[in-house]
Amino acid sequence: xxxxxxxxxxxxxxxxxxxMSVNKTGSWRSQAPQLHSDxxxxxxxxxxxxxxxxxxxxDGKPVIDMDHCKGCGICxxxxxxxxxxxxxxxxx
Amino acid sequence: MKKVLMGNHAATLGxxxxxxxxxxxYPITPATQVVELIAEMSAKGEYTxxxxxxxxxxxxxxxxxxxxxxxxxxxxxxxSQGLAYMHEMLHWVSGARLPIVxxxxxxxxxxxxxxxxxxxxxxxxxxxxxxxxYCATNQEVLDTVLQAYKVAERVSLPAMVILDGFTLSHVYxxxxxxxxxxxxxxxxxxxxxxxLDPAHPAGFGALEGPKEYLRLRHRLAQDMERAEDEVxxxxxxxxxxxxxxxxxxxxxxxxDADTLLLTSGAVGxxxxxxxxxxRDEGFKAGVVRVRLFRPFxxxxxxxxxxxxxxxxxxxxxxxxxxxxIFCEELKAALYGLEERPEIYGYVAGLGGGDxxxxxxxxxxxxxxxxxxxxxxxxxxxxxx
Numbered sequence: 184x185x186x187x188x189x190x191x192x193x194x195x196x197x198x199x200x201x202x203m204s205v206n207k208t209g210s211w212r213s214q215a216p217q218l219h220s221d222x223x224x225x226x227x228x229x230x231x232x233x234x235x236x237x238x239x240x241x242d243g244k245p246v247i248d249m250d251h252c253k254g255c256g257i258c259x260x261x262x263x264x265x266x267x268x269x270x271x272x273x274x275x
Numbered sequence: 276m277k278k279v280l281m282g283n284h285a286a287t288l289g290x291x292x293x294x295x296x297x298x299x300x301y302p303i304t305p306a307t308q309v310v311e312l313i314a315e316m317s318a319k320g321e322y323t324x325x326x327x328x329x330x331x332x333x334x335x336x337x338x339x340x341x342x343x344x345x346x347x348x349x350x351x352x353x354x355s356q357g358l359a360y361m362h363e364m365l366h367w368v369s370g371a372r373l374p375i376v377x378x379x380x381x382x383x384x385x386x387x388x389x390x391x392x393x394x395x396x397x398x399x400x401x402x403x404x405x406x407x408x409y410c411a412t413n414q415e416v417l418d419t420v421l422q423a424y425k426v427a428e429r430v431s432l433p434a435m436v437i438l439d440g441f442t443l444s445h446v447y448x449x450x451x452x453x454x455x456x457x458x459x460x461x462x463x464x465x466x467x468x469x470x471l472d473p474a475h476p477a478g479f480g481a482l483e484g485p486k487e488y489l490r491l492r493h494r495l496a497q498d499m500e501r502a503e504d505e506v507x508x509x510x511x512x513x514x515x516x517x518x519x520x521x522x523x524x525x526x527x528x529x530x531d532a533d534t535l536l537l538t539s540g541a542v543g544x545x546x547x548x549x550x551x552x553x554r555d556e557g558f559k560a561g562v563v564r565v566r567l568f569r570p571f572x573x574x575x576x577x578x579x580x581x582x583x584x585x586x587x588x589x590x591x592x593x594x595x596x597x598x599x600i601f602c603e604e605l606k607a608a609l610y611g612l613e614e615r616p617e618i619y620g621y622v623a624g625l626g627g628g629d630x631x632x633x634x635x636x637x638x639x640x641x642x643x644x645x646x647x648x649x650x651x652x653x654x655x656x657x658x659x
Contacts (some may be wrong), residue, residue, distance in 0.1 A: 184637055184638075184641055184653075184655075185634060185637060185655055185656055185657050185658055186653060186654065186655060186656075187654040187655060187656045188656070197387065
């Protein structure tokens, strides 16, 4: 009978030790934000709204961590001068 | 008209065909699409009821508590953590005797995170005074939403319509969708006995002492008990109009069976396949699929199981410190009978593990040999 095989040493809790530098959740993305930096006013709203904290402001302009950006499009939707557009990712 | 629908959209169409007037919801995987489609229909003007976006599941049910008190037919959908977050409001709604219908898509509870099907989320709400229906197909999801309103409004209690996460919610099946005229014939508008009306101010759910509280709870218990017959009545009325009959408990090839698989939800369909194969091999196998969990259909189960010798209960849920929940409830329901079958408890598929035809056949064979566990549940895993 396919009874559950019990390992007496099985832990009560499993703790993940995989750092986010390895756990590249950006692979979930189907769309990617594309920045047209000439229109960017450096207002910081994309940095503020990004739910994954993927936006870093470097010299007053957003730099997006594409290893973890999931392509939700909130930055593009919130950007006042509309300098962010969402582009379909190629099928992988 | 026949359409190919995912379980979540079958639930949506059930709610819109029921002419739910107020929908308040917060998204959660794997239930999001149920209300996403209503939001989309609302944006296009195809759904003309009130669609409320709220900041949490607790708020969703609180909004419906208010809307139903004002006499509106109400609907929402959630899953797992969302249902747990709603817990307090579930008691408020049943105590207020409001026939709100909610879809719950079964998903395992954290910790650890898990997105896949497991009935422990809805079964954790078994003492909240809500009716609970467990569906086996997408057709049944649509049909049961309509029947849930019928029964809920007859007994003045809220109802939960439950489907398996992903195995029903995201799987496409052919579904016969009734016309609005047919749905209206089955389900006329709700006419509450009392409603919140600014012209006649009144307090609802105000403080009561133990004497009145006891009586109100007893009345609720009586109406809950009455719901078992009402579910059968609403199911056969549905059958007369639409050609699809429903009852509290579905039996399959049980008449001459000596050993039965008893289960619920989509596993009920898999069990039919297992029983067909066992019958082809010459065994007297049958399936009992428990469709109604609250009230627990003790009357129907006593009648059905009296004749059988052995029952293997397959639970995709677990009450910590106890056993599989359908198994535990079945044992309690049959305790008073002089002649009752042996009951063996099996726990399988927690957190979305597959409960395969092969696993069910092996469980059946062990039970048929009288080799199952009687006191402790057997934990199963299909290694294939």
